[in-house]
Amino acid sequence: MTGVTSTTSVKSSTSTKKPKKSLSVRDSTLLKILQGKTCYPLSLGEFKKFLETREFSAENLAVVEWFISYRTRFNALPTSERERSPPPASSDQQGTLGALSIGSNASRTSTPDSPGGEGPTISLANQDLEFFQVLFQGFDAQNTPDIKLDQKLVADIGRKDQPFRSEVNAAIKLFFTTEGSMELNVPGTMRKEIVSNAALTTHPAVFAPAVKHCFDIMQSSSLPSFMRFAAQNIQKDSRIDRGVKGIVCFILAFIMTFLLIWFNKSRWTRLGTFPLFQLSASFLYTVHTRMCLLNHMGRKKEVIIVDQDLEKDGRDDDNPRGKLLIHTVEEPMVFDMQTRIKLETLALATVIGACLTTIAVAIPEHF
Template sequence: MNYLKYIEHSAENLQFFLWHKDYTRRFNELPESERKLSPEWTMTQAEQDAFATGMTTRPKNLSPDVAAVFKGTDFAHGPTVTESEKRADPFDTPPRTPSQETKRDDDMSFVSSQRPSGSQYTKSTTNYTRKAEGAFDDAGLKWQPFTVQPFREEISRIITIYVADSGSRQLNLSAKERNALLHALENTTHPSAFRNVLTTVEFSLRSQNHPNFIRWTICNGNRPRVIFARGLGISGILAGLLTGILIALSGAGRGWRVMSFVGFMIGIATLIAAWKGMCVVLHGMHHRHLRPWELFGDADQVESEMELKNSSLDSFQSSNSYESEPWVARYEKRNVIRKIFDREVWVEEPALRQIQDTIFVQAILGSFVASAVLTAIFVAVPHGNYY
């Protein structure tokens, strides 16, 4: 979560994923009588595509479970479609007269009557339900969701935070996915309404966020330390080159030219490891630098960090912004030397240590081969006998 929040800036994917897992568990624990109020969403892909292109109509018949609940009320029947409307050419439909429009609105008795537009609702930043209804309107949907369904208020808050435009943790959804999701949530609060969006979010977590996180955790030093390690690697290579050139230009025996191998070996191994984000010195001790948000460990800071951690794991917090967190300004004030030699901790995860060991061995082997080739070239060069 810290990586997604502070490094990749996409914590909303994991936050939404965790919320949905918890929501599914809580929904399944409801009594059957309550679950029946929100039937499983079974809209086909073809229907979703048709909906996304503008055919935004509710199913003409309610599901049997919902119909049983609303039996004997004004909500028992869905909208009716006349035979003339069924036969009408969709590209040559004459405009409705005001009286026809009034009759059509009256037929839709299971929807609430006139209500303010979505823009009026979104003026209140504290009323999640009204903002969610505004999100429905913004998507071009005209139906008001059933409020008797379980967790309807929570779903409204989720829409406001993760789905609606300018939401504080808005997911990266296409217009088609967003409209289809809102249409599904108009009809039901069943977890299956999020099926397609959850697939998109989980794919992003598995194929992008998690691999990037693994690569990031391999780095045992902060950026200044890695840059410093790269500088040391380049310095080692230059030292090997200089040693080989000076000995080759002299009248010393060829055996002395092997001394350049030491510089090449250290420099190339350090450079390969640094290219992977590792410092060989820290790896030799199985240490890593503390992350910037972990550095400041006084009592007040620890308590503040715990609060921030809890807010990151809370699915209903307002934002993932961290610019105002106390550690940001304090870390910026640290000079480069202190950042290079920041506090270290033991790498606790065995699997991570194993990955780092593999990279270190690869760096040593690669360095040995490259150093042997460069050293052989210097050994083969004729004597300079300049001094």
């Protein structure tokens, strides 16, 4: 997909307050994932699978993808169609900070009864303006997410002549009611406001607060967990293998120390136990991080292809049934993260090895 290289910077002339600092989206890894600009194992498909089977929060990504798709389709409607669904009235906070709007090409002030002729608008608070500006970059009618909602058995609310009325009703039921299979975890006041506004208009601005809320959750919580998961390159059997090797190396170092003392060798000969202690610590820390140094050097990642029934049940891959495959790590960000873990492992193993060797050397020759 092709991204946009420049962004219009907008400032509100009606606001004198300094906007609160929000999560950066301009260089967000999450936005790159949404736009399909990342490679395996940091791709959009892998992120969806992670949310579904690990965090059980796939609804956060689903509402963002649907919103991007819906806003793009709404934006493509003729002006006469869009005017049937003006933006909802701004909240008190938005009125205080200055109601701004995002159009198809530029930002401009607007009122709920005057959506403007250039394109649809979204009424926002100042601190959220940049977020939505950047969120829509890289998406157009040709490359928006292909999201379709089940529009059957939806509540019969709102004006039937408004564009996408049945789809909006379906979105309300899916994301904002207890009956929905993908109910969002949003504040109660936000939920009530969205449901109330959706009964009056089908404008995309209705869903903007929930989309921002879900995006922030994914960026602050889900994304860091996903990146750590993506950096892991060994499965359970390999972890057990390295754990056993770590224990064996530690036992060998202990036996070597005992024999050197038993045969009255100089205590300085016990420095030879350092490689074993270091290797033991390295193996055991690899079990913790699930990141093998040798696999990292070869850009290899072990993947278990499990039965579909297991994936649907959301069971942990720590005890999978399936075939072990070796995939290639293509995403530079993941490789860089693995490099940091590798350096951390080597540093920690060296420190632990040095400490254990010092203890071995300090043991008296006769005890």
